[in-house]
Amino acid sequence: CLLARRLVEAEVPFITVFWKENKSKFAKKCNSAGGWDTHGNNFVCLEKYLLPRFDRPFSALIEDLDDRGLLDQTLLMVNSEMGRKPKIGDPRSGGEKGQGRDHWTHAMSVLMAGGGIRGGQAYGTSDRHAAYPADLPVAPEDIAKTVYHAMGIDDLTAVDKGGRPYNLMEEGRPLTELF
Numbered sequence: 490c491l492l493a494r495r496l497v498e499a500e501v502p503f504i505t506v507f508w509k510e511n512k513s514k515f516a517k518k519c520n521s522a523g524g525w526d527t528h529g530n531n532f533v534c535l536e537k538y539l540l541p542r543f544d545r546p547f548s549a550l551i552e553d554l555d556d557r558g559l560l561d562q563t564l565l566m567v568n569s570e571m572g573r574k575p576k577i578g579d580p581r582s583g584g585e586k587g588q589g590r591d592h593w594t595h596a597m598s599v600l601m602a603g604g605g606i607r608g609g610q611a612y613g614t615s616d617r618h619a620a621y622p623a624d625l626p627v628a629p630e631d632i633a634k635t636v637y638h639a640m641g642i643d644d645l646t647a648v649d650k651g652g653r654p655y656n657l658m659e660e661g662r663p664l665t666e667l668f
Contacts, residue, residue, distance in 0.1 A: 490550040497554065497563050508543075525569065529589040531577070551602055564604025564639040568632070572597030575619040595621050599632060604639040605668045612667060630661025638663035 496504045508524065519527045519534035527534045547567070554560040573590040596615045602608065613625035637645065637658075645657040
């Protein structure tokens, strides 16, 4: 996160921080392929290993950018390509008595901070099982358009080699309610 902050200070426009733990270090403890792919022993793995290693530096990055007056112009986003099944103990993920949760593409969380996003809000809800969106469902293209909006790019029209205009993303809408 320190390197990310330094890149922001150097006005690098796009920065990706990818984190995957050493497979051998957490594979047995988390019954996983390493990193966040926690299929078993989910609660212990998240509470004792992964979340503290994420929370401390990410919180420090937010405070650091805010202290330097850079948070409003920097959009921070934490996301994954999927969520986790709401049902704990999936047979494929540690057995019926295990603490595993398999992949789930129907509902997930995305964290956004800075970049004009108003803090302290949640957007949308899931059903009572946290399995499916209940209110204000969001699609990946909505997230992408929200990122573009935060960057001040609202016109996604491009022109091909023949001079014909086309829209880079026809679907989705920016979640302007977040700003």
